[in-house]
Amino acid sequence: MKTIPTLLKDHLLDLVFPRTCPICGKIVLYLSSLACPTCYHKVQFVQKPTCVQCGKAIAFERQALCFSCQKQQHYYEKGISLLIYTEMMKNSIARFKYQGKQEYARWYAEEWIKHYFHLLLQYGIQAFLPVPLHPHKYKIRGFNQSESISHELSMLSKIPTYSQFLFRKQNTTPQKNLNPSQRKENLAEAFSVAKLPSSLHTIALVDDIYTTGSTVNACSLVLKKAGIQNIYVISICIGQDY
Numbered sequence: 181m182k183t184i185p186t187l188l189k190d191h192l193l194d195l196v197f198p199r200t201c202p203i204c205g206k207i208v209l210y211l212s213s214l215a216c217p218t219c220y221h222k223v224q225f226v227q228k229p230t231c232v233q234c235g236k237a238i239a240f241e242r243q244a245l246c247f248s249c250q251k252q253q254h255y256y257e258k259g260i261s262l263l264i265y266t267e268m269m270k271n272s273i274a275r276f277k278y279q280g281k282q283e284y285a286r287w288y289a290e291e292w293i294k295h296y297f298h299l300l301l302q303y304g305i306q307a308f309l310p311v312p313l314h315p316h317k318y319k320i321r322g323f324n325q326s327e328s329i330s331h332e333l334s335m336l337s338k339i340p341t342y343s344q345f346l347f348r349k350q351n352t353t354p355q356k357n358l359n360p361s362q363r364k365e366n367l368a369e370a371f372s373v374a375k376l377p378s379s380l381h382t383i384a385l386v387d388d389i390y391t392t393g394s395t396v397n398a399c400s401l402v403l404k405k406a407g408i409q410n411i412y413v414i415s416i417c418i419g420q421d422y
């Protein structure tokens with residue numbers, strides 16, 4: 181519960197720097213929510229049935245795996261995603277990443293926690309590891325969007341974010357010049373892991389969008405080689421299978 185001085189401070193800050201709705205981008209004047217209620221009712225939360233591997237919405241429960249997971253081997257245990265990557269969310273994520281709306285991370289994390297906090301406890305997640313950004317992109321963007329989301333998740337869940345263990349290297353051969361198996365190897369070589377605490381065995385990798393899963397898969401492979409036993413993948417948006 182926020183104290184009255186904190187509420188007043190928040191309100192004054194809102195007047196000076198109006199908050200914008202993370203969904204439509206317009207100014208919001210509600211004290212109680214970060215998004216406009218009308219927008220909130222328009223976004224599509226991922227609903228069951230979902231792919232048992234990546235967490236994407238699938239048409240039929242008996243299908244178990246989405247089309248992509250039927251073809252691809254995964255090194256992580258399970259993916260949990262919040263929202264379907266609709267046009268609305270594409271615009272939201274674009275403003276978040278490219279137009280300096282870092283504050284959207286709070287809403288993404290709040291909703292993720294609201295829906296799935298129990299799973300963090302059930303899976304025994306010890307830490308969040310944000311998917312590292314390519315150093316070149318980091319230079320341009322000035323922040324890593326996955327790290328921003330991860331920090332907000334940490335604030336809300338009290339589970340720490342460890343950004344210091346998983347790295348992405350500068351120079352990688354362009355994926356377009358390679359065949360599928362070379363691509364997999366090339367991507368795995370793009371990540372490296374620093375010495376991990378010996379007590380760390382169950383983590384959640386955090387990313388903004390889950391598309392093909394190849395990036396989180398490559399991260400999972402190097403983390404498993406480094407001794408992590410259980411890896412869950414947390415994302416804010418994901419496509420759907422139908």
Ligand SMILES: [Zn+2]
Pocket residue numbers: 201202203204205206215216219220
């Ligand atoms: Zn809105």
Ligand SMILES: [Zn+2]
Pocket residue numbers: 231232233234235236245246247248249
């Ligand atoms: Zn899947």
